[in-house]
Amino acid sequence: MEAKAIAKWIRISPYKVRRVANLVRGLGVDEALNLLHFNSAGPALPIEKVIRSAVANLMNKEEASRISSDDLYVKELKVDGAFMMKRYRAASMGRAMRIRKRTSHISVVVAEKED
Numbered sequence: 551m552e553a554k555a556i557a558k559w560i561r562i563s564p565y566k567v568r569r570v571a572n573l574v575r576g577l578g579v580d581e582a583l584n585l586l587h588f589n590s591a592g593p594a595l596p597i598e599k600v601i602r603s604a605v606a607n608l609m610n611k612e613e614a615s616r617i618s619s620d621d622l623y624v625k626e627l628k629v630d631g632a633f634m635m636k637r638y639r640a641a642s643m644g645r646a647m648r649i650r651k652r653t654s655h656i657s658v659v660v661a662e663k664e665d
Contacts, residue, residue, distance in 0.1 A: 551617065552625060552661035553608035557600045560593075563652040564631040567593040571627045571656075579605055579622040579660055596656060597627070604660045617662055626659035 560567070570593040574582035579601065586598040605619060632653040641647040 551608065551611070551613060552659055553604050553611065554657065554659045555600050555604035555607055556655065556657045557596055557603075558655045559632055560596050560654045560656060561651070562593050562596065562654055564629050564654045565652075566591075567597070567629045567654050567656060570594050570597055571629050574601075574624055575627045577624055578663075579619055579624065582624050597658075600656050600658045601660065604658045608660055621663050622660050623663055624658065625661040626657075628657045630655045630657070 570586070570589065570591050573589070574585055574597065577585070582601060583598060586594045586601070601624065605622060608617070608622070632655050634653070635651040637649040637651060638646040639649055
């Protein structure tokens with residue numbers, strides 16, 4: 551049994567989010583949440599919230615009454631780039647330089663461990 555959660559338009563660069571996502575991909579849910587909670591990196595908080603949301607989605611299913619959080623793991627954690635906000639900043643000799651403010655979509659699938 552598995553459940554999915556998605557967080558869209560997170561205002562952090564996908565490159566930075568992927569660095570933290572690689573730490574918890576494939577781990578057990580309790581271990582992943584513990585690692586993210588005590589990680590000082592900025593993207594750790596949004597990833598932790600999405601994993602908690604996916605676990606809550608799984609627990610709200612009717613068939614999930616017998617599942618404990620010890621039996622769950624992060625099956626899939628995907629980070630995609632979303633749109634870029636394009637801003638301009640003054641540069642030398644009257645030029646304008648483009649600044650790209652990147653955003654991310656984070657999708658998580660948690661599943662029950664196979665025996």
